[in-house]
Amino acid sequence: VLLHRAQARGISVDEARVDNAVAGMAKRNRLSVDGLRREVERRGMPFARYREGVREQLLIRELVSSEVTRHIEASDVEIDEFLSSQKKHAVNQEAQLHLSHILISLPAAVSAAERETRESLAFDILRRVESGMPFDEAARQFSQGPYASKGGNLGLRPVSQLPELLVAAVEGLAPGDLSSVVESAGGFHIVRLNVRAQAGQQLVRQYRVRHILQVPNAVSNLSMVSARLIQVRDRILAGADFSTMVRLHSEHLPSRSNGGDLGWVGPGDVVPEFEAVLKELVPGQVSFPSRTRFGLHLIEVTDERLHDVGGKRLRAQARSTIRSRKIDERYEAWLNELIGRAFIEYRSPRFQAQ
Known part of the structure; x- marks a missing residue:
């Protein structure tokens, strides 16, 4: 539906934008463009089809931008109300942590030998990182956690939104420090503290x-x-x-x-x-x-x-948050409208024939 709509609107994406996006994907995966091509083809997909998929995503992004996001703004009144609401709850503000995480998982039923093998792997990974291997590279190569493809980067989160195990693992660490190998029922964990933001910091x-x-x-x-x-x-x-x-x-x-x-x-x-x-x-x-x-x-x-950052940036963040909420609401309504319209267009010839 979205690609059909983009075509109907005459939206196009030139080769330079596709090249830029593909080069960025290769760089994020620590590959050259030729290396990315080989990896894609090794997995059974023609690289031309991969590029076409990238082009389609850019087309959809451009369509959503032109029909949804460009028309949505946050007013000064909305920003003032948002910041006022945040101040009322300032007493509930908490510290935030930016963590990176490597997980070597343990199956529910695991033999003693397999458990020992996985524990040894976790300690070997820790030694590699301590010896200079980039943490994100180690995460991509070894981690079985949900954020492995992002280099184990969990992003900046309030402490309450992080597993207690990970919070405890970095207690007393300085930014840039690594935890030891920590065991849980789910496996063996290595955690790096990237940033510790105190309550009230933005x-x-x-x-x-x-x-x-x-x-x-x-x-x-x-x-x-x-x-x-x-x-x-x-x-x-x-x-x-x-x-x-x-x-x-x-x-x-x-x-x-x-x-x-x-x-x-x-x-x-x-x-x-x-x-x-x-x-x-x-x-x-x-x-x-x-x-x-x-x-x-x-x-x-x-x-x-x-x-x-301070007050001016707080307003920019508030503007972005409000705008994102509005975009989410508008996008859902817009998409439902497109799907409904496509359904009617699909059904109408049949009804006319009757």
């Missing part, structure tokens, strides 16, 4: 960003600018200095003198199209040409962090 994810901007015009159209930026990107990936490429090619005057650096940016600091690209990148990755209302950008995230 943490948001921020990105350190630099970019190169070029603006299409009557002489250089969108395709020509995109082709130029792809060449610039290829040079950067081959080892060219990003700051030098900014000086030679960027048309964004405010950042050109400092290597394209935009500083730390968080939710609402940049236009939505730019922010959407940031969330798909990992530090060190350079995007394919990405379009915003200002032109075409090459974007690189050089670092990211969870940062405690």
Whole structure:
């Protein structure tokens, strides 16, 4: 239904956006694009079909954006009421923990030998991480927990929303520390404490960003600018200095003198199209040409962090929360309307024949 609607609306996704999304997926899985291709084909799916699936997801995202999310905002009155409500419950605020987790599971009926094998594996993984293996890599390779594909990252959560076992495992640890191997009925656990946020702190994810901007015009159209930026990107990936490429090619005057650096940016600091690209990148990755209302950008995230922010950011967070709730409500109604319309269109020829 959604793909049919996107087609009817004339929505399309160009090859550069598909390339950007595929490259991001490969990077997040610590693969090259060729490596991702081999892995996809090893699992029995033609890579062309995989790319088409990515394109379909981007089409659906663009459709939802154009018909649902772009038209929804949070008013200042709604934000004031939301923050006032939060203050009333401030007494109930609690600490939050950002944890990463590796699980080596134990079946319900397990032999003593199998239990010993799995315990040994857990201790071996702990030694590897302590010796320098990235925790997220170890989680992807060994963990049998539900967040293994995300590098074991559980995200930032209130203590009350975390299993008591994991909370106890990191008690007394400093950010960056690892727990010992902890056993439960479900298996053997290794936990890393990433961030400990005290009650009342407001943490948001921020990105350190630099970019190169070029603006299409009557002489250089969108395709020509995109082709130029792809060449610039290829040079950067081959080892060219990003700051030098900014000086030679960027048309964004405010950042050109400092290597394209935009500083730390968080939710609402940049236009939505730019922010959407940031969330798909990992530090060190350079995007394919990405379009915003200002032109075409090459974007690189050089670092990211969870940062405690104040009142202005609280309003931005409140705006985002309210908007997300509205989007969820509107999306459900919109989707039901589309499905209902499709059902009527499917049934009507039959009724007409009768």
